[in-house]
Amino acid sequence: MIAVVVSRADNASVHIGERLLELADWVEQTDDSRPDEAGGGTYYRHGEFELREFDGWHLELERVADAFSESPEFIAFVSRHSGETGPLLTAHFTGNFGPAEYGGDSGAFARSCPNAQKAVVEAFDRHAPDAYDVGVECTHHGPTDPGAPAMFVELGSGEDEWEDPAGARAVAQSVLDLSGVTADRERHLVGFGGGHYAPRFERIVRETDWAVGHIGAEWPLDAMGSPAENRDVIRRAFEASAAEYAVIEGDRPELVEVVESLGYRVVSETWVTESDGVSLERLETLEADLSSVEAGLRLGADADADAGDSDDYTIVSLPDDLLSEAAGIDRDAARTAVHENAVAYETREGGTKAAGRAALTHEDRYNELVDALASVLREKYDDVRHKQTAVVATRESFDAAAAAELGVPEGPAFGKLSAGQSVTVDGREVMPADVRSEETVAFKI
Helix, strand or coil: CEEEEEECCCHHHHHHHHHHHHHCCCEEEEECCCCCCECCEEEEEECCEEEEEECCCHHHCCCHHHHCCCCCCEEEEEEEEECCCCCEEEEECCECCCCCCCCCCCCCECCCCHHHHHHHHHHHHHHCCCCCEEEEECCCCCCCCCCCCEEEEEEEECHHHHCCHHHHHHHHHHHHCCCCCCCCCCCEEEEECCCCECHHHHHHHHHCCCEEEEEECHHHHHHHCCHHHHHHHHHHHHHHHCCCEEEECCCCHHHHHHHHHCCCEEECHHHHHHCCCCCHHHHHHHHHHCCCCCCCCEECCCCCHHHCCCCCCEEEECCHHHHHHHHHHCHHHHHHHHHHHCCEEEEECCCCEEEEEEEECCHHHHHHHHHHHHHHHCCCCCEEEECCCEEEEEEEEECHHHHHHCCCCCCHHHHHHHCCCCEEECCEEECHHHHEEEEEEEEEC
16 A cells, blocks of 8 residues: 655645645545544545545644554655746655654654655656656654654755645655555665755656665754764664665765774775666676776676576676777777677776676677677778787878878879879879789787
8 A cells, every 4th residue: 555645734745735636536535533633533545545634834744644544555745846946846865864853753764665766757757747857865853753664755955846736636646656666676775965956866866776775964963973983874774775786976084994894895986887778686797797887887788688696697708909000990880899798797998898807708709799899890901810819901002101102292193192193203104003002900809
């Protein structure tokens, strides 16, 4: 069951609740066991959704799950968002890294529902009116013990938007789109650093198969104080996010040390992106056999081939001379040749240039990689052949020394001959073929 909480103290919440009741067929029911102001009296059921109204502000509604007819999978607090951000649909989890200035307890967190937040952001994108932005926020207020995983689903950012039927309808439809969605998924991480509105973590939510639990932006972390003196707070953020990984924005060595000492792993956004769609066991093995993602390891198109977690691949040295020549002709094509044929490969120059070693699923992949690089060389060479121990490339080129021997003066005449035009020197015609030589280069493989 998905619990939907409407606060009568919040006009935006009431407005969203009205749109929810309009958009679906709800069954009206009565709960005489609780007072009306605490979620009793009239409430509504639609499929797995149950909607109840409360007099209190959302951020003060501790143990609100107890008001519902069964234990919720997660709670959606439909709410206003206040700020100077213009029209905005946003979602976030509840808790306090520091003092509890806005509900809940200090240093405490409600259990997040990262998969539901990921789904509601996707729904916002589908339903948001043209004037509205979509985002996620850091963890910054109560309640800290709603009794079930919970998130705020918000309409912002001022009175005009709180009364806007299109905005309220977009939030309501996005909540209804959560039908069948679970609170959790297999991959969660905790976010630290950055601003209140969290573009780095929103990007992870949108673009990878990871979900993000609690986010401690710069200002909540500053309010918390020294990480070393708040180890329990940091641990609780991981536990409430069901996460074993963290992405930390900015330079926070003390925080990194505390997180790692608690047994969690700090990873980069690049690591999260590279792990997308790949088993973490496989990635761990590849990093052990080659190098870390932070050191330049990148996963190729074969990364999850046959979905093996074991080392079902062979480590080879990349043909660096051939790669370097191909990259000099077409850098993107050279990188693509490696990417399309590798499980994983090492890179240099900030991850832009493949070089070093690679993991390949079988010997044919090495030959296919070499063939792809040889194809790039054909843009520069007249003849390219893939032999057993080398790629041999041949081309005819303008021979300046031969032209000088024939008395051709440097300058425009050299240019004409190089471009395939004949020139006249002392009454004698010099043909382009007279000043061309064959260059052969062998790139070892």
